[in-house]
Amino acid sequence: MQAVLWHADSLKPKTTLEEHSSLITDVRFSPSMPRLATSSFDKTVRVWDADNPGYSLRTFMGHSASVMSLDFHPNESDLICSCDGDGEIRYWSIKNGSCQRVFKGGTAQMRFQPRLGRYLAAAAENVVSILDVETQACRHSLQGHTKPIHSVCWDPSGEFLASVSEDSVRVWTLGSGSEGECIHELSCNGNKFHSCVFHPTYTSLLVIGCYQSLELWNMSENKTMTLSAHEGLIAALAVSTATGLVASASHDKFVKLWK
DSSP states (O other): OOEEEEOTTTOOEEEEEOOOSSOEEEEEEOSSSSEEEEEETTSEEEEEESSSTTSOSEEEEOOSSOEEEEEEOSSOTTEEEEEETTSEEEEEETTTOOEEEEEEOOSSEEEEOTTTOOEEEEEETTEEEEEETTTOOEEEEEEOOSSOEEEEEEOTTSSEEEEEETTEEEEEEOOSSSSOEEEEEEEOSSSOEEEEEEOSSOTTEEEEEEEEEEEEEETTTTEEEEEEEEEEEEEEEEEOTTTOOEEEEETTSOEEEEO
């Protein structure tokens, strides 16, 4: 129902964003300007001014199901993208507040490729589709998970993509073929996986959010370390490339910052 904006230096709350009428499913900051966006079970996407977030600047309506995920394009500052539980993806223009494109592809989570912004990774059931941002054509279909995918994330260079289901994590590289190649795989040893993020400074380290713990996976050596982290499921992870910090958000109602 609400999102809280915090001052990263003092760790004090700045303001609370309270316009959604149902659960918020995703929060993303714009990489190019002081904007953030939220998606919700109330079937809307809202865009906020991070510097003056008293009320939303835009409310995008048009999805016929719960909006599950959203993202800002890394280079085109006017483009925001969202997907709903029925697999519909929508492109929105922040400037004029209109829907630019509607197509099918993702239900669980979606993320634009960082830096280049050429591709959109969209997870639905146990497949990740790598869609061409311009044409919406499916360039790669990443298949291999046997359980539904909860989370996807790119590494900062935009070369590698990680996907997480409850029993496995896969890291992919996008070759010239349509398949995409799985170059690393980690199976869960009892604690179900849920979220993931590439470490902001150690490029071969993937941080995986589980129930109550963080799994640190050194992919180059294929070694893992488990950190006791929360009292509940770690539903989301985020990184700051500026500070090198990793943030974890859990169903125990805590957000924690890790060095």
